[in-house]
Amino acid sequence: MPTVRPRRILSVWFARLSVDRWRRAFAPDAPETCAPTALIIDTAHGPRIIAANDAGLEAGARAGMLLADARALCPDLVAVPADPAGDLATLEKLALWAQRWGPWSALDPPDGLLVDVTGAAHLFGGEERLLADVARAFAARGLATRAALAPTAGAAWALARYGPPASILHPGDDPLCQLGDLPVAALRLDDDVLTVLRRLGIKRLGELAGVSGTSDDPEAEAAARDALRRRFRNHRSPAANPLLRLDQLLGRLPEPLLPVIDRPMPMVQRRLMEPLRHRASLDRVVGDLAQDMVRALEARGEGARRLELALWRVDGEVLMRRIELAAATREPEHMLRLFARRLDDVNAGFGIEMLQLRASWSEPLALSQADLDAAAEQHGTSLAACVDRLTVRLGQQAVTRPVVRASHIPERAQGWQPPLAPVPPMQSQLAFNTRPLKLLDQAEPIAVLYASPDGFPQRFRWRGAVREVVRVEGPERIAPEWWRERSSVRLRDYYRIEDEAGRRYWIYRQGSVGDGRGGTPDWFLQGLYT
Incomplete structure (x- = not known):
């Protein structure tokens, strides 16, 4: 019978993901000793800090602090809007890129990754060299990381954040010998649960393990164990139940992980024997690419919502043109008509030698008889085409529709969204007195x-x-x-x-x-x- 390899999970923690992204995007050459800077988000109580650079940390800025309180300590603190959505998108790309170390990877939001490296460590010369390669690869991308290896995702997560650098928990080792001194925050629990544990006097994993029945004297711990189980027995979420989290960390309970799957985008391209310099020839090639894209989308049963056209000039410069559509489409004439306005300012230089068309956003689109006017009206393609033409002419933010929001405050009772996006259902009917239009x-x-x-x-x-x-x-x-x-x-x-x-x-x-x-x-x- 084939031998079963022990499971090995790699946890990567990006301790400064938001700050690293900001520095790479807006201040790539600025040293960490630049002006104190904090990344903020708007909340109901005012701007709140979610991250700060080294100078900001030295000045007293901390994550979770209100911007007003931080500026009381450091009046020169620079506030920069944070980008949580961009951080998550970057994390998804890094998860796909991290599959160079294992067959699959999973997100560990908001600032971590999990990679299954079972049976792959020998390809890198052992687990120690694998961790060194992980640190070196992310450092080359300007990202500060901490990584750890363990048989379970919970143990790897705890070691990456609270253990020594490049920690490894080998198969067969007693987890509590290496993890017992870590704080209970290493169990990925909610803040209110951590507060309860601190009030009970439980600060370390070893203390919680004794209460959960793994100590050498279970009878002495029976009363505390029963009290703790009664307190959290109604909490089904692992993040709200320390006993469930501890069992997952020790491998007694399975922990499901959702792998990140790379979904290739439809892409077509043309390499030209002679460079293009005239607009008429360029339109013909773009029309051919649109036809090829339609065939690729039909094979997938999808329609394009965002199209990106890349033009490689002879001198090496790449020109990018992008359009977004109000509804999924597979109409090559419509695509060519929208790109026609985007190509008016193209400077071919010495010529364009390659073109590439990519659908970076696509949605399922059933087959229909688009040649009949009745079918076009039924599926809304006429309205979508009108919205697309207005968007290309006026701009992405100029074509919107008003929607009602569930709020009795006048300035919050109405919002704006894309013209063909589904209208969110109202949870309640709000009756107002006569209000101005x-x-x-x-x-x-x-x-x-x-x-x-x-x-x-x-x-x-x-x-x-x-x-x-x-x-x-x-x-x-x-x-x-x-x-x-x-x-x-x-x-x-x-x-x-x-x-x-x-x-x-x-x-x-x-x-x-x-x-x-x-x-x-x-x-x-x-x-x-x-």
């Missing part, structure tokens, strides 16, 4: 010159002109969204007013006198009735 992008402050005892203004100044109020309706009180706003945010009283010229406005008073959340209320104009 035109809302300002941002509510503009108005100077109230005289207010009546009832609370509404009788005269106010807006954009340099004084307006007399002749009719008033209201108020409509709108409270802040307590689940996303600070407790100090003031409520609003909205009024529909009309001036002496018949112009109607939608204004509101932010706060009320004596509400304990500020001084004198402020007035704003947010909408116009047409």
Whole structure:
């Protein structure tokens, strides 16, 4: 019978993925001693730091800290918007690239990878040399990493983040001898679970292993073990149950991993015997590429949503042109018509010797009789073609559609999305009073010159002109969204007013006198009735 090889999992931790990406993209030549910089994301309580460079860390900036608090320690701290979506996309590409060390890899978001290297270490001269090759390969790409090898994903994850550099847990070794001194945070638990364990006095994996029944004196630990199991018995998620995580780390329970599968993109190209220098010849070749792309997409049962055209000039320069479509399509004439506007500014130089067309985004598209007008209207291809032409002419962000959002705050009750994207279902029907069709992008402050005892203004100044109020309706009180706003945010009283010229406005008073959340209320104009 064939022998079963012990499983070997490689865990790679990118300790500074966001900072490394920012430095490579925007400051490739800047040393780490540059200005203190922090990567931030917007939250309900203000900008929050998710990462900082070395200078920022030395200045006191930490992940999870509010930007305002960090600037109190370091007024010169530079804030740069973070890109979590870009970090995840980079991690997916690195997961595919990491399959050079094993047959499959999996994401370990937000900053790690798992690679199955079972039976592959001898190809690199042993596990020690494999880890050295991993560190060297990622360092050449400008990424700081820590890697570890273990029989389970949980043990490899713990060693990569909390163990010594380039740690290896060999098959047959007692895991607790090498992992017992690691903190319980090495079990990939939620923050509230870690807080509970700290309150129970459990700080190390060895202490938790004793409570879970693996100590030499199980009877002495029976009471603590039963209490811990009762506390977490209703938590089915591994991240919320330390006993499940410990069993996964020790290999008692399997841990399913979702491998990253490379999905090749449809691509066609033309290598030309003579370089192209004229537009008519270029259009003919692009039309041939569009026909080839349609055949490739038909074989996959898909349609293109994004097409990228690369043109190699004789001097080595590569010109890129990209279009995005509102709906999946396999119409070569439509593709050629959209690319025609993108090719107006192409400078062929001494000639173009190769063209490549790639569908970097495709979706399933069933076969249909596109030559009939009725079928085209049924599948919406006519509308999609119109949207694509408007997008190419006006720009990607210029063609959108409004959608209703589940919020009673006026500026949040409406959003914008691509014109043919599905409209998200409303979870509840929100009933509002009459609101204006035109809302300002941002509510503009108005100077109230005289207010009546009832609370509404009788005269106010807006954009340099004084307006007399002749009719008033209201108020409509709108409270802040307590689940996303600070407790100090003031409520609003909205009024529909009309001036002496018949112009109607939608204004509101932010706060009320004596509400304990500020001084004198402020007035704003947010909408116009047409």
